[in-house]
Amino acid sequence: MSRNGNVIAGLDIGSSQAVIVIGKRNLNTGGLKVLGAGRAPCRGLKGGVVVNISESKLAIARAAEEAETQSKETIQNLLVGIRGSHVETYNHRGAITISRTDKEITAEDVENVITTAKAIQLSSDREIIHTVPQDFSVDKQSGVEDPVGMEGSHLAVDVHVAVASSSHLNNIVKAINASGFTCDDIINGVFAVGDCVVSDEEKELGVALIDLGGQTSNLVIYADGSIRYTKELPIGGELITKDISYGLKTSFTTAQALKENHGTAMNSLLSGNESLEFLAVDGRTLRQVSRKTLVEIIQSRIEEIFELLGEELQKSNYAEVIPGGIVLTGGTSKLPGIDRAAEEIFGMNVHLGAPIDVEGPAEILGDPIYATAVGLLKYRHVGEWSKSHGSLGAPSVIRKFRQWLDEVM
Numbered sequence: 001m002s003r004n005g006n007v008i009a010g011l012d013i014g015s016s017q018a019v020i021v022i023g024k025r026n027l028n029t030g031g032l033k034v035l036g037a038g039r040a041p042c043r044g045l046k047g048g049v050v051v052n053i054s055e056s057k058l059a060i061a062r063a064a065e066e067a068e069t070q071s072k073e074t075i076q077n078l079l080v081g082i083r084g085s086h087v088e089t090y091n092h093r094g095a096i097t098i099s100r101t102d103k104e105i106t107a108e109d110v111e112n113v114i115t116t117a118k119a120i121q122l123s124s125d126r127e128i129i130h131t132v133p134q135d136f137s138v139d140k141q142s143g144v145e146d147p148v149g150m151e152g153s154h155l156a157v158d159v160h161v162a163v164a165s166s167s168h169l170n171n172i173v174k175a176i177n178a179s180g181f182t183c184d185d186i187i188n189g190v191f192a193v194g195d196c197v198v199s200d201e202e203k204e205l206g207v208a209l210i211d212l213g214g215q216t217s218n219l220v221i222y223a224d225g226s227i228r229y230t231k232e233l234p235i236g237g238e239l240i241t242k243d244i245s246y247g248l249k250t251s252f253t254t255a256q257a258l259k260e261n262h263g264t265a266m267n268s269l270l271s272g273n274e275s276l277e278f279l280a281v282d283g284r285t286l287r288q289v290s291r292k293t294l295v296e297i298i299q300s301r302i303e304e305i306f307e308l309l310g311e312e313l314q315k316s317n318y319a320e321v322i323p324g325g326i327v328l329t330g331g332t333s334k335l336p337g338i339d340r341a342a343e344e345i346f347g348m349n350v351h352l353g354a355p356i357d358v359e360g361p362a363e364i365l366g367d368p369i370y371a372t373a374v375g376l377l378k379y380r381h382v383g384e385w386s387k388s389h390g391s392l393g394a395p396s397v398i399r400k401f402r403q404w405l406d407e408v409m
């Protein structure tokens, strides 16, 4: 942890940037208080995988410096949120027989049944990073929330398991160590953001979370109080930026600034049609584009992204069990009108996610770019994830290996 044991730091290392948020437990209220945040562009990762350790190291160090200055705290240990196509999730079932005469289910039985549910065939380069219990059943009675103390002879559990590539995880730890920090734990970033911006009531009712990032979009479905389905697609805000860059023949940086400063998700939301000036790809020639043209480019890509996510939602077979509609987060959800565009395409209620039960500066809590890192703090603050939060952590042997890696680096 930090020198002040009460302080926690979360690192969300995405494809576009490294984001670090620092927070601590409010000793008066017992709640989580965010103190400061920092972020830095990161070209060291592609699709959640480290492709350049020194670039990643620089981005982590820069983000940490900014977050430490803002929060006036010093950190050493980072709780890390990962993502990428190397992270896969499965639903799996495990069952045990309770043969003792009293038949009262103990915490140890629960641990054992979860261990059996985690027994999935993995290649040598893959490891389980989370096991989220979804439902327990006792003597075929499903929907049991906490079986400890109940009587029964057959205990079963359905779990949602997240599996990741060991070598990619180790490269992330190496980049963290190279930037002078140690790695507290590795969390699936998608679980962390969901836990931060989706309420327990929404999870119970059934809701889909869509995290619109830079290179990726993630779909997470909650129903009956627990996570049911997760899917990452290799599409995100950078595609919009590239479309603008090709369409207007300008650099990626200029295209991104046009999108972020003047973009909206839908043309119908524009009242005027002012002319925007920008530099052509040569960096010297001044060009003009109408805002309507810019938004047309954005709108057609946003429609495509939502249509692809809609297909995934249908494929998941959960589209009919999410009366809570859709919660949007991630940097691309900052496009004005994105909730309206999603409502039109999905035909469901859509709202923008915001961290729940967290105190702190509005500039951080109100900005979806920080939501995953805030979610990481919440994970540590709440401690062991519950059924809906869900992580029983990495197996201890992996944790030990990472600690060893931390020590030798």
Ligand SMILES: Nc1ncnc2c1ncn2[C@@H]1O[C@H](COP(=O)(O)OP(=O)(O)OP(=O)(O)O)[C@@H](O)[C@H]1O
Pocket (backbone or CB within 6 Å): 013, 014, 015, 016, 017, 018, 048, 083, 212, 213, 214, 215, 216, 217, 236, 237, 238, 241, 256, 259, 260, 261, 263, 330, 331, 332, 333, 334, 335, 336, 368, 369
């Ligand atoms: N105000 C804004 N309007 C529109 N898009 C924005 C705005 N601010 C940021 N973005 C876009 O959000 C994207 C980055 O989002 P985010 O920070 O969630 O991504 P990431 O976590 O780094 O990437 P990934 O989730 O794909 O790994 C970029 O494409 C960026 O241009």
Ligand SMILES: [Mg+2]
Pocket (backbone or CB within 6 Å): 014, 015, 213, 214, 330, 372
């Ligand atoms: Mg992200």
